[in-house]
Amino acid sequence: MFKPLGVCLLGLSISAVSVFAKESENLTEEQALKLGTEVYIYGYPLVTMDMTRKVMTNVESVEAMKAPMGQFVNAREYPNASFRDVTAPNADTLYSSAWVDVTEEPYILHVPEMKGRYYLMPMLTGWTDVFADPGTRTTGDKAQDFAIVGPHWKGTLPKGVKELKSATNMVWILGRTYCTGTPEDYKAVHQIQDEYKLMPLSAYGKPYTPPKGKVVPSINMKIAVRDQVDAMTANAYFNKLAELMKDNPAKKQDAAMVAKMAKLGITPGTPYDFSKQTPEIKKGLEQSIKAAQKEISAHEAKAGVLKNGWLFSTKTGDYGTDYLQRAYVTLVGLGANLPQDAIYPLTTVDNKGEPLNGAHRYTIHFAKGHLPPVKGFWSLTMYNDQYFFVENPLNRYTVSPRNDLKQNNDGSIDLYIQHESPGKEKESNWLPAPKDKFILMFRFYWPEESIIKGTWSPPEVTKVN
Numbered sequence: 001m002f003k004p005l006g007v008c009l010l011g012l013s014i015s016a017v018s019v020f021a022k023e024s025e026n027l028t029e030e031q032a033l034k035l036g037t038e039v040y041i042y043g044y045p046l047v048t049m050d051m052t053r054k055v056m057t058n059v060e061s062v063e064a065m066k067a068p069m070g071q072f073v074n075a076r077e078y079p080n081a082s083f084r085d086v087t088a089p090n091a092d093t094l095y096s097s098a099w100v101d102v103t104e105e106p107y108i109l110h111v112p113e114m115k116g117r118y119y120l121m122p123m124l125t126g127w128t129d130v131f132a133d134p135g136t137r138t139t140g141d142k143a144q145d146f147a148i149v150g151p152h153w154k155g156t157l158p159k160g161v162k163e164l165k166s167a168t169n170m171v172w173i174l175g176r177t178y179c180t181g182t183p184e185d186y187k188a189v190h191q192i193q194d195e196y197k198l199m200p201l202s203a204y205g206k207p208y209t210p211p212k213g214k215v216v217p218s219i220n221m222k223i224a225v226r227d228q229v230d231a232m233t234a235n236a237y238f239n240k241l242a243e244l245m246k247d248n249p250a251k252k253q254d255a256a257m258v259a260k261m262a263k264l265g266i267t268p269g270t271p272y273d274f275s276k277q278t279p280e281i282k283k284g285l286e287q288s289i290k291a292a293q294k295e296i297s298a299h300e301a302k303a304g305v306l307k308n309g310w311l312f313s314t315k316t317g318d319y320g321t322d323y324l325q326r327a328y329v330t331l332v333g334l335g336a337n338l339p340q341d342a343i344y345p346l347t348t349v350d351n352k353g354e355p356l357n358g359a360h361r362y363t364i365h366f367a368k369g370h371l372p373p374v375k376g377f378w379s380l381t382m383y384n385d386q387y388f389f390v391e392n393p394l395n396r397y398t399v400s401p402r403n404d405l406k407q408n409n410d411g412s413i414d415l416y417i418q419h420e421s422p423g424k425e426k427e428s429n430w431l432p433a434p435k436d437k438f439i440l441m442f443r444f445y446w447p448e449e450s451i452i453k454g455t456w457s458p459p460e461v462t463k464v465n
Contacts, residue, residue: 027263032284033291035260036234040292042257043241044229044327045128049170050244051225052334053099058219060212065097068213070107070200072098072173074193078181081391088333088387091397092379092443093120093176094189096196102150103169103247105201108161109134109148112195114141118178118376118445119192122317122337123148126170126248128330130317130338134164136376137341137446147201148173151249158204168248173198174335178377178445180402226331230293234285235274238264242272253321299328307457309353310442312345314452339452342376345442351460356440358433361418361464368411373456376446377401380415385437392432393421399431417461 027035059066065085067073078091100107111121111134120135134146145161150169157163175196179189199208220228232240242261245268250258258268264281266272274282303325304313317338319326329336333344348356356362364380372378379400382390389397399405405413406428416422416430417440431440442458450456 027278027281027284029280029284029287032264032281033287034284035264036238036285036288037292037295038323039241039257039261039264039266040237040288041296041327042254042323043237043244044292044296045330046126046244046248047232047237047240048225048229048330048334049124049126049128049172050240051229053170053172054216054219055221055225056097057099057213058215058221060215065095067098068210070098070100070198071210071213072096072175072193072196072198074190074196076190076193077186078179078397079389080395081389081397084388088381088383088441089389090381090443091181091389092178092377092400092445094179094193096121096173096175096177096193098173098175098198100148100171100173100198101169102148102153102166102171106147106149106153106155106157106163107171108197108199108201108204109146109173110195110197111144111146112192113143114192116141117189117192119176120337120341120445121173121175122335122341123164123166124172124174124335125166126168126244127251128317128326128334128336129167129319130341131166132164133338133341135341145204155201157201161204167251170244170248172335232289234282234289235272237289238266238285239272239274242266242268242270245269257321257323296324296327296331299324300332303328305454307454308460309347309349309351310345310458310460311347312343314339314343314454317341339447341446343442343444343447343451345444345458346439347461348437348439349461350463352463354463356417356433356438356461358419358435358438361416361422362433362461363464364415364417364459364461366413366415366459368407370456371401371413372442372444372458373448373450374444374446375448376444378445379443380431381441381443382417382431382433383439383441384434385439387439390432390434390438394427394430394432396430396432399429403428405429418464 056066057069062073065073075095079089118136122130122133125131147157147161147163148171149163149165151167177189179185304311315325316329316336379398381398384390407413419433419435422430
């Protein structure tokens with residue numbers, strides 16, 4: 001059973017917690033501000049995940065990209081240039097998303113035979129750590145059953161079912177299935193998606209119909225999750241964090257942070273009574289909200305590495321105690337994969353450091369034998385300056401080997417990045433750009449070690465005119 005004070009989990013004695021509680025009475029406003037900022041950053045992923053879960057599951061049955069708890073919702077086609085719901089959409093994999101609560105019992109995930117098709121079924125804890133990633137890279141393409149198990153569950157699983165243990169009772173499955181986007185391939189992937197199944201352990205091997213979802217009218221379905229979290233008061237935020245940590249406990253390595261929470265009078269699993277804090281603590285915590293948000297946003301410059309104009313991070317999905325990195329990734333890319341599964345280099349500048357603009361023409365040159373070294377697939381996506389797809393005559397939003405890229409005489413390959421067509425003979429290698437500013441993003445799925453370690457980097461974007 002969960003112990004609210006986290007005594008066993010974190011190695012904190014009752015007397016130690018009492019000492020921290022006494023210290024909280026003597027905190028200055030400045031000390032409370034500093035501690036509050038740290039705790040806010042630490043808890044930001046968990047509070048954001050919970051808010052996201054509520055919005056994405058607040059329906060009676062599957063609709064649009066929402067589904068009740070414990071049920072999959074599947075994207076059936078790629079978005080077009082009019083799509084504005086999510087920034088930086090992709091046109092390489094179709095999503096299959098589900099939220100599960102494993103407080104009472106494990107959930108069984110069934111995946112069908114893939115017949116060589118690439119898929120990835122990453123599972124995130126409430127803290128956004130990827131604790132398991134069934135898929136082509138890790139478990140192959142055969143039909144399999146997995147049991148998603150909570151932190152406190154003990155029991156026996158059916159024969160042949162593989163256990164995947166989550167550190168939290170809140171779990172988000174954000175599956176991706178490769179699709180070329182043709183009508184024939186859409187049909188094939190839809191058949192696979194229809195065979196992704198979720199059921200509680202008690203229903204395994206039996207006919208199972210998921211129950212209707214519960215709609216909570218008070219959940220705001222119109223305002224973006226990020227804006228809702230940003231607008232939370234100190235009282236609401238820190239109380240929510242304490243509440244969520246009952247079923248989504250801190251890890252052993254978080255002991256120092258839990259001790260800092262205790263100094264502010266915040267105890268995991270126990271309601272936080274903001275009204276009982278000293279005026280100094282109240283003022284400090286109220287100021288910590290904006291201070292933490294500013295610090296998270298400012299982390300962009302340190303969130304990854306910059307090579308040949310491309311910015312990318314290999315620290316996603318598993319953050320250890322780098323709470324600022326984890327919070328920043330939550331802000332800009334909730335649901336990020338482990339680097340072993342996917343890396344997303346991005347650029348807004350050419351080889352001279354000037355902003356990319358459709359008024360000019362560009363190329364990306366790959367020498368013979370030097371295409372992105374991946375075991376899954378790679379693509380290059382075009383976005384406007386707001387991270388949305390760009391309308392164009394070909395309705396093409398990405399370019400990749402599935403476009404039958406044409407080689408130069410020496411075996412090298414050039415990608416053409418420009419607004420106007422480079423000519424029929426080069427259109428297979430053309431990624432249409434808008435007339436003004438734009439952003440480019442590579443997607444490397446199942447990248448080789450040379451990408452992860454940085455010994456191979458994407459070529460720079462060369463301005464032609």
